Amino acid sequence: MSAEGRDEDAAAAALEADPAADEVERESREHPQSSATGRQYASGREGFFGGMRAVVPFLFGTIPFGLVTGIATKAAGLSAAAAVAMTTMVFAGTAQIASLPLLVSGAPGFVVVLTAFIINLRFVIYSATAAPYFATLPMRWKMVLGYFMTDTGFALFLRRVAGQPEMAFREYYFLGSGMTVATVWLITAAVGVLAGAKVPPEWQLEFAATLGILALLAPFVRSKPDFAAAATGGAVALLASGLPMKLGLVAGAIAGICAGVAAERVFAPRAREAA
Amino acid sequence: MNPETNHLHEYGWTLWLIIFGMAAVTILNRAGFILLSGRFSLPPKVQRALKYAPAAALAAIALPDIFTSHGHIDVSLENTRLIAGLFGFSIAVLARSTLPSIIGGMLALHALQHWL
CATH class of the missing domain: 1.10.287 (Helix Hairpins)
Structure with a gap:
């Protein structure tokens, strides 16, 4: 396993495309001890809580994003069950928000799926960059870590292992940050779905999805x-x-x-x- | 996205297939290289190209949506969604934050519809 040369190149390319990297950079400048450098973890439990703690500042971005995604999904006309299922299974707010205008306009299913695929192609970069750090893990670990790959989690993880390529219990660290983001995201999105159901149609909240796409476009x-x-x-x-x-x-x-x-x-x- | 022209209900149960499909391609993107780890890597050239996918796809969805009204290209002050969309985008660029941009854009939409 190496984190030099080509891999570092890939990491730089990936971070450049990543809106959350911005936040991570700002955060690590303000709190230099918190994420970029850190101590070794003595157990999986410590690593897990380390990841949880490191991701807390970023939840201020996750919370409104979850709410907006939930509200927009409900406003587009999805049933609460379909909205919650989409939020949980797809677990990618950008693709979810982007799919809404397509669904409302009656686009064919394969176009909606293809669009989600294209928007989430950035995860391929993350996955390829993170892969060497997880190469020796058993398959079930890899599947779990794959599901929890997010913009924030990836950027945070990469900062951390860049300064400490052989960090012990790094998979627990990744899981701790990923599960925290996922939990907060699912709860806030569900709250958004419930709130969205109460909003009168005159508010034209369907337009929030389009505004959301434009807002998500900006950091890219x-x-x-x-x-x-x-x-x-x-x-x-x-x-x-x-x-x-x-x-x-x-x-x-x-x-x-x-x-x-x-x-x-x-x-x-x-x-x-x-x- | 006009409520009167919402075609969502026409999908019926196929909406669930679409959700499963979106979930499947997303997990493939996320987990693919981690599952294959060591056996394959992504050429740097391809990585650089993939970097542009979100910007290209998001713009391809949002721009036609705001630059047209009633099925035609409409670049005028009459097109309230265009003005509100550009306003929201500007906030996103300046504030680097999603929520103020959406709230600002929604307020702009309602203000424009009220005053124009």
């Missing part, structure tokens, strides 16, 4: 290539919105990814290779 647009990806994705999807089955959306997403890669070559040729 930081560099010129990011901007190229978003602008191209949006423009192509808009111009292709006449295509049947909402395929304009898929075309936009693919065109946007290509534009981002192309813009990276234009704006930062070789810079990445040199780093």
